[in-house]
Amino acid sequence: METTNRLGLPLLIPGQSQKETVHNEALLALDTLVGGVVEEPPRTSPPSNPQPGQTYIVADGAVGEWAGLGGKILTFTEAGWRQQGPAEGQSFLIRSTGVRATFHEGVWELGLVRATSVMVGGVQVVGSRSGAIASPVVGTVVDNEARACVTEMLNALRSQGLIAS
Numbered sequence: 001m002e003t004t005n006r007l008g009l010p011l012l013i014p015g016q017s018q019k020e021t022v023h024n025e026a027l028l029a030l031d032t033l034v035g036g037v038v039e040e041p042p043r044t045s046p047p048s049n050p051q052p053g054q055t056y057i058v059a060d061g062a063v064g065e066w067a068g069l070g071g072k073i074l075t076f077t078e079a080g081w082r083q084q085g086p087a088e089g090q091s092f093l094i095r096s097t098g099v100r101a102t103f104h105e106g107v108w109e110l111g112l113v114r115a116t117s118v119m120v121g122g123v124q125v126v127g128s129r130s131g132a133i134a135s136p137v138v139g140t141v142v143d144n145e146a147r148a149c150v151t152e153m154l155n156a157l158r159s160q161g162l163i164a165s
Helices: 019-035 142-159
Strands: 055-057 073-077 080-084 091-094 100-104 107-110 118-120 123-126
Touching: 019 073, 019 080
Parallel strands: none
Antiparallel strands: 055 073, 073 080, 091 100, 100 107, 118 123
């Protein structure tokens, strides 16, 4: 069967019989992949009473009917479990925890956000990491050292956009 390159959705072929079956398979796959929600973090075995439409990420080392499906996305339907992808960069909200699971370089990353900066209300609040702030050295005038250290910390926080200038 011919499939799409990224998500592996079945394609209709000219002259193909029962096109509705292939089309319905594609719709079921899209329902899982576009919906973007899994019930809980990756697990090694199926839940005892899954409901149609519930989706799970299979953990490595899965057992029973999920054995050998580590990393896959499974959705329960009236006809049983349907298996999907994942594709690089695919992301799902984990309903039970509220964090994201993203498939990156062959593994699921949970709760990790990758970015070069974070903008809130059009203002950068986090940017690239700055260098370390030097620890104060022992000196004779403690007040000046403390002020210099606090000033350096404030400047670092300002440069990251974590506090206003």
